[in-house]
Amino acid sequence: MIKELTKENIDIIDNSFLNKEEVQNDFTNNPFAKYLLLIEDNEIIGFLYFSDIYERVEINQIEVLEIHRNCGFGTKLLEFLTKTVDKDITLEVKIDNYPAIALYEKFNFEKKAIRKGYYQGIDGILMERKKDS
Numbered sequence: 390m391i392k393e394l395t396k397e398n399i400d401i402i403d404n405s406f407l408n409k410e411e412v413q414n415d416f417t418n419n420p421f422a423k424y425l426l427l428i429e430d431n432e433i434i435g436f437l438y439f440s441d442i443y444e445r446v447e448i449n450q451i452e453v454l455e456i457h458r459n460c461g462f463g464t465k466l467l468e469f470l471t472k473t474v475d476k477d478i479t480l481e482v483k484i485d486n487y488p489a490i491a492l493y494e495k496f497n498f499e500k501k502a503i504r505k506g507y508y509q510g511i512d513g514i515l516m517e518r519k520k521d522s
Contacts, residue, residue, distance in 0.1 A: 391469045394424035405433040437466040448480035484512040497522035
């Protein structure tokens with residue numbers, strides 16, 4: 390099940406791998422912040438943090454618990470996002486994160502630019518998915 394996290398229901402992330410203080414900070418400092426939670430058997434096993442910025446969406450972070458990776462949960466989160474927002478979507482990904490790049494390409498994200506040293510000295514790739522993809 391995918392559920393939107395809001396300031397009002399933030400207590401559902403108690404005892405999960407999400408840091409409640411960091412999430413509260415995101416909601417306080419980023420007026421465009423939104424979170425999607427992936428919940429299985431009453432446990433948060435993944436999330437997608439994004440910014441819904443007027444005419445576009447920017448994915449800030451997508452994470453699935455390590456023991457649940459490569460099981461299609463990242464796909465579920467991205468599929469939900471791409472079906473529910475009718476906007477262009479951008480993200481940055483480490484140049485050597487091949488599984489993530491393959492996932493994004495599966496959803497028609499295209500490589501647009503290289504960001505030199507974006508991740509503590511490791512290059513990042515700016516990727517974009519046009520809303521009509």
